Amino acid sequence: MQLVVQKYGGSSVATLEKMNKVANAVIKRKKEGFNVVVVVSAMGKTTNNLIEMAKSISKEPCKRELDMLMATGEQVSSSLLSIIFQEKGYDSISLTGFQAGIKTEGVHTKNKISEIDTDKIKRYLEEDKIVVVAGFQGINTEGDITTLGRGGSDTTAVALAAKLKCECEIYTDVDGIYSVDPRLFSNAKRLDYISYEEMMEMSCLGAKVMEARSVELAYKYNVPIYVASSHQKGKGTYIKELDKEMEHKVITGLTVSDNVLMETINQVPYSSEYISDIFSRLAKEEVNIDMISQTSSGDGYVNISFTTSKEDEGTVDAVMKEYIKNTPGINVKKDTDITKISVVGMGMRNESGVASKIFKLFSDNSINFKQVTTSEISISYIINASDKEKAVNVLCEAFNL
Amino acid sequence: MQLVVQKYGGSSVATLEKMNKVANAVIKRKKEGFNVVVVVSAMGKTTNNLIEMAKSISKEPCKRELDMLMATGEQVSSSLLSIIFQEKGYDSISLTGFQAGIKTEGVHTKNKISEIDTDKIKRYLEEDKIVVVAGFQGINTEGDITTLGRGGSDTTAVALAAKLKCECEIYTDVDGIYSVDPRLFSNAKRLDYISYEEMMEMSCLGAKVMEARSVELAYKYNVPIYVASSHQKGKGTYIKELDKEMEHKVITGLTVSDNVLMETINQVPYSSEYISDIFSRLAKEEVNIDMISQTSSGDGYVNISFTTSKEDEGTVDAVMKEYIKNTPGINVKKDTDITKISVVGMGMRNESGVASKIFKLFSDNSINFKQVTTSEISISYIINASDKEKAVNVLCEAFNL
Known part of the structure; x- marks a missing residue:
């Protein structure tokens, strides 16, 4: 018998009525000849x-007590969903993490799955039960209940699919992965396929449909993921190994993040000591640095720009204040009214000139960029927030997103 | 270090504010030099x-899924209470069943505790933690989450106290055990002490403060129970082994139950076959019989009366209808407008004449009784519901309850 792991998020199981729809969708799959393991999140806003x-x-x-508390949310939704299956005449059993x-x-609150013993699940599947697993949670070696952090139920689903060697379907409130957030570009196209690497890059750069860690896990164990809407019919998006079908596009997607703070430091004496001092001070305060660029001003001094997330603004301010004290003559400027736009595509690995094409596009449309970084499959630009809409439209049209 | 198990019921932890008061009471005990294991119920009406x-x-x-669902209630209250202790500067840990x-x-939904492994609790107590245990729940050999039925958190507390060899304090919304429900007799006295046997008898006969099974467990392992109010100061009631202090009263308490249905069957042929047929039919339908009395009408026929709870009325009706069909000439009468009044006291074991004293009291006050049964330490009467108030007052005054 074929097997599939399906995951339904909090908004898909927010009410008993919605759970009923979820149950019907699962049963439809069951009737098609599949054994189904259903992973559920907590109902609606329960966790919050x-x-x-x-x-x-x-x-x-x-955090240990928070985990104990939060884990009840998925326990409630899994047992209720199981009762719904039984009421519809299907044998079912719910399981906590x-x-x-x-x-x-x-x-605690950010645990990682170290191992899964699927014996029990397999036994219940053999008994023809629909197995409903409480997502987002597990148990550590101390016997404490743990949770898996943001996107934890996705991680549960992917990890179970990896261990059970089957496909993983993620049902959510959007109908798949889009080349760009449809709220930013109304003509955005839903992708039929996206590679693991592209999806990871997009998740890291701000796409919110899936957390990078779940995609990474799927990549590692080669678990095909299908992302689709739980409440509307129609095709979703496959996240899977790159194949020929997927290779024709240079740019697959575009992500936008407004949560960016940029610091520019001018007149830093050109000495690795001064430069490393900045970043070791920031690291000590656990500030995550995203982009870094450095240019020489030609007279024994360098200019440095780096970006981080706005949440760290207070900490960065304090660190920079201290740094200036110890390094007289230095000049620091802070930008917060900025946006980071990134384009992602496996095609970039083999095709050069994407960066220059974008430079040309920006220049033709009078969009100034303040910083740029490239990775193997992505390029990110920092632009003024006021240019965001224009830049998104220009890029989406140019790359047919 | 001394150790105590304290149990707080649902109404005592209904809100975070009330939990805060519970925490202060526990901390007070901690400051007196006690290690405390706190057993909590679910908040307020959560379980319902x-x-x-x-x-x-x-x-x-x-029922397996219901247990899964219900058990979350105590998990929530135990983790929240633990966070409150920590916020007040006391190390604490919450534990599920x-x-x-x-x-x-x-x-399921009516499990019994088979064994307790207290190693973990002991270890946390040694680390000077306040251990908060989710009441009402456990785990079976299959690894399923189970619950203990009515009064389950009391059972958890008493069983833990038995295993840890310490006293068990039950904090609830009444300030102890009363000789009679104060809503029925406003001068009712709170008892300082009551024996296990009397308390069990009173619980079985309808007193709602504690379930008989928890008292029975305490009796078996000789765990002293102290029942008191969680929200008002003042003394509560000890439930413990009978000692001299407690022996001077013949009648310790009085219980009243309106949940009684009485069937009277006249003209049953005097043959054990006919009589046992009635009760085996009822047993097959899982009707619990409470009182039975049988009298001969002197002509080869007998009259039989039995009582059961009103919940079983429909089942009893159906069974009697079938029975009449097979036993022509029989005459069945149903009474529902009746009350059962019971007096309980260890003193009855050594003192005769209690029944006759009550017969006299009833006769003097024109109270008719329809049925009477006696056990070693209790006597129960079925009277008309309309005589309830009068009977309670007469008995309470006569026996100084």
């Missing part, structure tokens, strides 16, 4: 409500 | 709300 309750007690509630054999390690 | 959700899906939701080593057996 639980966190709020804990935060009303303590600004920083103990630990019952499903999901062992984790790491820090 | 979860059951209602399941019942809105299915009239008879699978399975983490606390509570192993159970039996049918």
Whole structure:
């Protein structure tokens, strides 16, 4: 018998009515001859409500206890969904993370799956049960209940599919992966396929449909992922190994992030000591640096720009203030009214000239960029926030996104 | 270091504010030099709300899934309470039933504790943590989450106290055990002490403060129980081994139940075959019989009365209808407008004449009784519901309750 892992997110199981629709979709698959493992998130805003309750007690509630608290959300939705299957005449059983054999390690609220013992799931599947697994959670070696952080239920689903050697279907509130967020470019195209690498790059650069870690896990174990809408029919997007069908596009997608802070430091004495000092101070405060560029001003000094996320603004301000004290004559400028636009595509690996094509496009349309970085399959530009819409339209049209 | 198990019921932890008060009470005990294991119920009406959700899906939701669903209630309250302790500067850890080593057996929603492995609790107590245990739940040999049925959190607390060899304190919304429900007799006295046997008898006869099974467990392992109010100061009631202090009263308490249905069958042929036929038919339908009395009408026929709970009325009606068909000439009468009044007291074991004293009291006050049964430490009367108030007052005054 064929097997599939399906994952339904919080908005797909927000009410009993919506769960009923989920159950019908699963049963349809069952009737097609599939054994189904269903991974569910907590109903609607449950997790946020639980966190709020804990935060009303303590600004920083103990993470071990937060995990204990949050894990109840998926336990509730999995048992209710299982009751719905039974009411519809299908044998079903719900399993918490630990019952499903999901062992984790790491820090609470951000655990990673270390091992899955699927014996129990396999036994229940052999008994022709629809197995409903509480997503987002597991158990560590201490026997504590753990959670997997953002996108944790996706990770549960992909990891189970990897272990059970089957396809993983992610049902969510969008109908697939788009070349660009349709809210930014109304003609955005839904992709039929995207490679693991492109999807990871897009996730890292700000696409919110899937977390990079779940895609990475799928890539590592070669698990095909199908992302589709839980409430509307029609095709979704396959995330899978690059094949010929997918190779004809140079640029697959475009991502945009407004959560960018850029610091520019002028007149830094050209000495690795001064430069490394900046970044070691930032690292000590756990500020994640995204882009870095350095140019020489030709007179024994260099200019340095780096970007980070706006959440770190306060910390960066404090670090830079200290740094200036120790390095007189230096000049620091902060930009927050900026946007990062990235284009992603496996085609870039083999095709040169993408960067220059974009430079030309920007120049023709009077878009100034403040910084640029390239990776093997992506190029990112920092532009003024006011140019965002224009830049998105220009790029989407030029690359047929 | 001394150790105590404290249990707080659903109404004591209904809101974060109330939990805060519970935390202060526990900390007070901690400061007195006690290690504390706290057993909590689910917040307020949580369990009922979860059951209602399941019942809105299915009239008879699978009990295994119901257990999975209900167990989340105590998991939430235990983790929140633990966060409150930490916020107040006290190290604490919450444990689900399975983490606390509570192993159970039996049918879902009505499991019994089979074994407790307290190693983990002991270790955390040695680390000076306040251990908060989710009441009402455990895990069976299959690895399924189970619940312990009515009064399950009390059972958890008593069983833990038995295993840890310490006293068990039950904090609830009443300030102890009363000789009679104060809503029925406003001068009712709170008892300082009551023996295990009397408490069990009173629980079986309808007193709602504690379930008989928890008291029975305490009796078996000789765990002293202290029942008191979680929201008001003042003394509560000890449930413990009978000692001299407690022996001077003949009648310790009085219980009243309106949930009684009485069937009277006249003209049953005097043959064990006919009589046993009635009760085997009822047993087959899982009707629990409470009182039975049989009298001879002197002409080869007998009259039989029995009582059961009103919930079984439909089943009893159907069974009696069938029985009449097979036993022509028989005459069946049903009474539902009746009340059962029971007096309980260890003193009855050594003192005769209690029944006759009550017969006299009833006769003097024109109270007719329809049925009477006696056990070693209790006597129960079925009277007309309209005589309830009068009977309660007469008995309470006569026996100084």
